[in-house]
Amino acid sequence: MSKIIKAAELKVLISEDSEAVIRPVLEPSEDRAEEAAFDASLREGTILEAKDIIEQAQAKAEDILNAAEAEVEELWERAKKELEELRVQAQSEGYQAGYETGYEEGQKQADAETTRLISFLKQTVETALQDRAAALARLEQDFLKLSLILAEKIVKKAIHEDPAWLRPVIEEAYSRLGAVNECTIRLNPDDYQVIKEEELRLQRTGTELVRFQPDPAVSPGGCIIEADTGTIDAGLEKRLGKLARHLMDVLYHE
Structure with a gap:
């Protein structure tokens, strides 16, 4: 101006x-x-x-x-x-120029990462399954031991409270005998004092000779029946072992 x-x-x-x-x-x-x-x-x-x-x-x-x-x-x-257009154009040209190379490289990296992740997941799952199987095995063993301990305590408690509880055990074992002329029923000395011959109602036919004999080797609550045809072990340990096998069948086969 x-x-x-x-x-x-x-x-x-x-x-x-x-x-x-x-x-x-x-x-x-x-x-x-x-x-x-x-x-x-x-x-x-x-x-x-x-x-x-x-x-x-x-x-x-x-x-x-x-x-x-x-x-x-x-x-x-x-x-x-114009600067914005040039920037976009340059970016587009650079993208187009490097698209194939970048895509191929990116695809390789993605494939490698996917493979790594899949391998990691498989290993994690396998480890988890192994840990689970081991934990279940330990749990099943603990469950089995606990069941046997409880069963033994229950039986011993029942015998202590009612010694006559042994009668059905003897009768059931005796009933499995075949035709015999005579047999010997061995009992724990404490049980022998309680179980009297005249109190046993053995469901037998004929005139077999049945003898009762105290034996410290027999655990309380059990009995061993011997006859000329064989021996029936109805001891407490034997019955608990049978219970253990039954529980194992239930745990591992059902």
Whole structure:
């Protein structure tokens, strides 16, 4: 704006306080009055013209500035748009150029990672199954031992509370004998004192000879029947062993 104003000043710019006056060339015959009038008119017109020029220059400068600002803004927006397009294009070209190589490499990495994960999962599952099987085996063994301990305690408690509890055991074992002429029933000494021959109701036919004999080797609650045809072991340990085998069949075969 200041350059434009100075260009206008090159034509004429005279303030009312200025002592300088531009005078036209006058004929010597013109008088002083006319010169004075002309000088005043010229001064006034020059001042008005100078103000006009200044205002026009200022308006033009304002327009130029506004136009320049608008153009700069437009250029800036266009430049940003072009830069974005170039960036996208470069990215796209780079992606397309490296797509096949990148895809193949990525696929290899994905396959390797998948294989590793599958192997890890298989190993984890196998280890978990082995641990589970081992834990179940230990649990089953513990369950079996506990069952036998409980059974033994129950039997001993029943014998202690009611010694006659042994009678059905003897009768059941005796009933499994075949045809015999005689047999010997061995009992624990404590049980022998309780079980009397006359109290036994052996479901037998004929006149077999049955003898009862105390034997410390027989555990309380059990009996061993001997005959000429064979021996039947109905001892407590034997019966508990049979119970253990039955429990094992249930645990491992059902």
